[in-house]
Amino acid sequence: MITFDHVSKIYEDNNTVALQDVSFTVEKGEFVFLVGHSGAGKSSVIRMLLCEERPTSGTVTVNGFDIGSLPRKQIPALRRSLGVVFQDFRLLNNRTVYDNVAFAMNIIGAPSKVVRRRVPEVLSLVDLAHKARAYPSQLSGGEQQRVSMARALVNHPAILIADEPTGNLDIKRSDEIMGILEKINQNGTTVVMATHADQIVDAMKKRVITLDMGSIVRDEEKGGYNIGV
């Protein structure tokens, strides 16, 4: 599903090394945490998965797309094969919950009949069916994040990428989000989640990849949150 093969990323403008010789593979159906200090390289990995950044050397393959050589025109196709959840939710504030989720389906040209059936389905999966007509500003942070998860899931992505999805939420709301993520993973979706939330990582007992100064320092099955001091 995802392969990083000796990937390095050097930002030319200030010569910062963001990633150095990073290699790992994520198989279909896996649940992987990416942990590390701020600036350890988590965001660079996430940005490469979305083709926001390209590797300086090495190869990155996501869902069969070669990120290093992916033509600009192919980027939307890559992003449609992924579901993405951000720390800041990134919802369209002038549209209702329903329309925010439907938007991801409109982009791929889904027939309105399918949209009308699928959107309520995925909204009830995140337990927000009753808020379909509300606007994002009328929702709590946890609810907004669940909307963004519904949007990420609506097109049945093979991989769900979550960048600090609980970063703005308290523990109770975070647990709700993690519950949904686990449910999604059990249905066969690969989940990659970058996080700082040590309690969550420790509780979930999933694979943990730890980054430090742009390199992988640990890659453990059923690992815990241990990024060193």
Added chain:
Amino acid sequence: MVTTLAFRGVRYYISEAFKSLWYNKVMAITSMITVMGSLLLLGFFMLIVVNVNELTAQIENQCEVQAFMNYEATAEQEQAVFSAVSAIPGIKTVTFVSKEDAFESYKASLGDDAVVMEGMAPDFLPASCRIVAEDIRQLQPIIEQVKQIDGIAEVVSQRETIDNIISFTSVIRKGCLISTLLLTIIAIFIIANTIKLDVHARQKEIHIMKYVGATDWFIRWPFIIEGIFVGIIGALISILLLWVGFASAGSAIPDFVKSAIFVVPFGQSMPIISLILIAFGALIGALGSIIAVRKHLAV
């Protein structure tokens, strides 16, 4: 598959464009006024050009050269000269004016004073040919050829008048063309700037769309439709103002002045000018949108 997707897309784009127009009412109205102002001037220039063109054509048709024959020429010689003149290429019409015709028309032009011509022989004026050229710019070479013909005494033309008309109309045409080009460019940039504000306000939205996997065209189309709509509405208002303006000015000026200024009646030139203005409005709006969105799509 591709067609149904495209068709479904069109409906989505149009509804998005109108939603966005509604959310950005003030901006949309500002753009409409800009387009309206530019197109109003453009329409005004086009009316001028249409009338100047028609006026020139009419003057060109009336502009004739008179070639006088030798006074002593016999009727056969006059006929020979007439045939030679008729054979020159580029001539639209040649009219033969006999000595008698000349005498009669001269007498008629004197009116009551014709008494002074009492007792004069009806052949005291020379015969001549009245020549109208197909194209006023071909007149000079024709005159040169007529002068070469045996039996032609003198060629009289309104050369200076003709030259003045040609240069005057070409100045007006060029002036209107240049002003039109400038106005169009200015209008495109003002619209681009107005839509840019709109796009800028929605930058976050565009970025989100890109993260969810929207293609550039998927994001661009609603803005383009918005621009085209704004352009067409602006054009319609400018057409309305041109109509109202000319109708009220029309009732204020006397008919004979109007017919001198409007060689082509307003109602006859306006339908085509309206179509051109609408097309221009749509084009300006679309180009403005494309320029405005361009920068924000690189995510």
